[in-house]
Amino acid sequence: MQFHHHGYVSTDPRIQEVAGCGIDRPAEIPEEVDVLIVGTGPAGMILGAQLSQFPDITTRIVEKRPERLAIGQADGVACRSVETFQAFGFADDLIREAYRITESVFWGPDPHDRNNLVRTARTKDDPHGISEFPHLICNQARVQDKFAEVMENSPTRMTPDFGLKFVDLTVADEGDYPVTVTLNRTAGEREGDDLTVRAKYVVGCDGARSNVRRSIGRTLDGDSADHAWGVMDILAVTDFPDIRTKGLITSNEGGNILLIPREGGHLFRLYVDLGVMSGKDSAAIRQTTPEESIAIAQRIFHPYTLDVKHVAWYSVYEVGQRVTDHFDDVPNDMIGRRTPRVFITGDACHTHSAKAGQGMNVSMQDGFNLGWKLASVLRGLAPESLLDTYSGERQPVAQKLIDFDKEWSRMMGAKPMDPEHPELGGVDPEEFQNFYVQTFDFIMGFSTEYELAPLTASADHQNLAGGFPLGRRFHSAPVVRVSDANPIHLGHHATADGRWRIYAFADTRVPGGKSAVADWADWMAEAAESPVNRYTPEGAETDAVFDVKVVYQGDHTEFDAIDAPEIFLPRRTPFDLIDYEKVFATDPSDDIFDARGIDRSGAVVVVRPDMYVSAVVPLSEPDKLAAYFDTIMLPQTAAAPAHA
């Protein structure tokens, strides 16, 4: 965290200085906004938190409920989400509060007495150490609260506009605010009143029954029937030995329960499978009472007891595996010829079972993918075409998720195979466990791979940094900050501020003398084609758009930060102070060059504002770096060198 650069500010440094539209922010939603977000679920809140960082963008987020969500809905927080929370500054807070999954257990019929229940397997979470962040369980409400804090502490002092329901919208062909939205007040003195807001962009984060989706004529396609679960957050006394471990319990009759221990040490969630809502039964299934769900759970837990003392939350969650073919308002025949004005995210464009805990996580990545793109376009840094890439990148992710979820649900819902009667079918517990381990990376959110050119560059130079695969999230690794000898996780200093990260991995142990990294740094600072010079708005700080960092191969004791080229030592207004936090050495106990397969001749790794690796180029070919940004960014000034 960096602060105090214009003097000491005696408050929580997470409270940013108010600026732009945060100054005298109107309590009432204005008639014209840059971005209108509909819905305060995980997708809407991450998007709001992202856009709230920009004082020059007016963003409002409306929610039909009169107040914040208090409890319920999703609770699985994948490692990739926790990485993302780090960028928003609250990973630690949530880790402290949440339940942490380190193992999962599987219980099934005892081979010796199939009416008895035994632990059939125990698997480690994150068996390959894919992330330094944990896999958590925490109420969706608290995750949303954290994003609300980020918004409120942002320069724009944004807070959700509760009690406003989206009704409909129309998109005009031109005008500064082409989307006209009708909202309706659901609370307060003027309850029932309509109001109209005009926006540059509208984002539907309004869940599975999205009206924004309907208003742009898109549909969720897929299964005809929904699957239903009785979901309950309960306090209970039980002699089941693994009640504080995530578990799948499958009884001989085939009924199954997903057990999710929850934050705080006592609460836990049970997903009781209620089956497919086919035709005439569906009304009855929908009516399943907590008592009925508990009774089913008790049968499955048998011979263990389950004495439920308190039901904190209960819901029959019914959902089908469905996905929309396109995530914005551009008609299929106009794609590439018109840019979008309305987007849909999260459950509004894909729904699937709750069993793999993807609901909140994938929705947040939708919002995170869209946020920086909207900001870049609105701030004049990127062309509107960048907005096409949102659907282009996220729709295939959703499609993959649906395919995965079908397989996953089949496995999770299947009767366990009786080894003495394999002819009766069912899934072999071992096969199940293997599937679980193999798909861990997917479930944790790490198999997303954006392939869309030109946003993801060609893989010509991937060999220079094999551990930073193109299109995948930047996998952080330890380094040592030279100026203060602090051990640092390189990626943890990438905040959700809409900036690009350019990591120069040096070809030398230390700065000084002639080297590829020195030449590259000079080019970055001086050349007209350098992205820093070409795309940084006039008057902005050198690193306003590109956060350029360097990692030398030596130990931090071998050199001084101040000897690094000036591009790595940007100045801070108003006092022209030197920023010393961009010069790194390797951590001798875990050399990043080895850990991430970086060539000793050096490499430049470009990471998008949403933390995905988008280009790997040689230090010695800066033109390739320049070329990468050609179609993605808009030139700002008559290419004056940054340090004239």
Place this chain on the structure above:
Amino acid sequence: MQFHHHGYVSTDPRIQEVAGCGIDRPAEIPEEVDVLIVGTGPAGMILGAQLSQFPDITTRIVEKRPERLAIGQADGVACRSVETFQAFGFADDLIREAYRITESVFWGPDPHDRNNLVRTARTKDDPHGISEFPHLICNQARVQDKFAEVMENSPTRMTPDFGLKFVDLTVADEGDYPVTVTLNRTAGEREGDDLTVRAKYVVGCDGARSNVRRSIGRTLDGDSADHAWGVMDILAVTDFPDIRTKGLITSNEGGNILLIPREGGHLFRLYVDLGVMSGKDSAAIRQTTPEESIAIAQRIFHPYTLDVKHVAWYSVYEVGQRVTDHFDDVPNDMIGRRTPRVFITGDACHTHSAKAGQGMNVSMQDGFNLGWKLASVLRGLAPESLLDTYSGERQPVAQKLIDFDKEWSRMMGAKPMDPEHPELGGVDPEEFQNFYVQTFDFIMGFSTEYELAPLTASADHQNLAGGFPLGRRFHSAPVVRVSDANPIHLGHHATADGRWRIYAFADTRVPGGKSAVADWADWMAEAAESPVNRYTPEGAETDAVFDVKVVYQGDHTEFDAIDAPEIFLPRRTPFDLIDYEKVFATDPSDDIFDARGIDRSGAVVVVRPDMYVSAVVPLSEPDKLAAYFDTIMLPQTAAAPAHA
């Protein structure tokens, strides 16, 4: 963190349920209080935060300033303090915000050109890994803020009473509220008005010029003259290579600077030595302006430049090495015959140079030492004689600090020895560096060793747990929580809740069967002499006074938490839920039995509410455990077994 045990509470779990005197807490200070704390410095705030945890104790903290401290004063946060913050729940927050020291550098005259400055040494902080917590630098104001948050989130919803100055007090021989205090309003509408408050206990945390100290007739004794430093928190541009590393810079002329980088990446503090305030010069020294201090600093930094852009805080800090002989109001001839009613803590009883960064840290340990003792006595758990141990334990610590500080200041203030002219005197840089490394444990707060019997038990069985030395702070180590396979730092779950921790290190790998730990657990649960049965108030939860945990020698996969004896699985009101968070296995990658030298025949380690190891006894001799508490605690009920 444990919560949700009586149902889901949809807010930050750090906000505790309001209770007792927190319900309808009066905004105005009441006429009668249990404890009146004077001063909101680090000593007062930790004490207030500690006492605020008890709904049955009315504590108020008065401060003559009209509002919170905004900036300045101490900034060094020793590892021991960060451990303590963990117990109050904000270590992570402060770590994130603070500057972290991992190395210190020493600069002195270049042997080849003594007017030039060179780095003479670089030392690692915490060279022996004495704590898993970092050594931090953070403004005292922010530390105080964190304690204020703890108070405000406590069941008593305590907040400081600003604008009230302590004037004087008298102590009566008897009565429920024997201390009568005169306060004076320093702000607000009734500014200048006096008011009277009667208290059971008064604690003077009112700094070096303490009026509480004066009112009980105690004095600070020691040096006749003060030493002065120009202290400034500044923003500056410099080419000095180590400006972001803690450093001691000594020029050839002998002038020296202590450089402390500060939180936020830009600010740093300089301590410029202004010398001893002897006689006629002292007024002049006291008048040293920021400009003059900067000019001295620039001379010392020469040939490096120091271009100061902004002075955020400046103070001439003058202080002598002084200490009071006794820290409470019991006249020296009455010690042991009367128990104290008034205490003094922190700077009110010891002052010393700022150079070793002890000001805030030692003061907080004073408050932490006193807090649980006051609470125990006020809640009827412990006899009043416990209060004698505050001065008994802390005065020797202060005395040791003063002795240390004299030596330290001599070294820090000395001219560096010119190797070619050793006859001119000065300190050899190598000697200096060695001294620094050797005294690190002291500076970090880890050499405190309480020796006072009976609070610290005899060392007869120290050999059973050599790594938990009696009288020293409990040095945490990793274990695995069995119920959820979470890797846990055993000591990090000791919160500042006034409870004792009793750790049973088992003689077996797993529960079940006959064993010393099983017998001990039965005794703890059943025997009338068991501390749990003897000292837990009727109606309270089993672990209300003693938090009893067990560590088995096996791997967590070898057994289930629920198989542990019931003393390790206490129940929670109102639903009788099982608490699964007290049963541990060893961490295979770092076995606590090896790491802390615990005998494989097991051991019982008793840790005080302020985290100091106070007894080590064998599992097989529970009477020794019983005997330990005999004079320290007050029996509560007619010894009914906890699980009758």
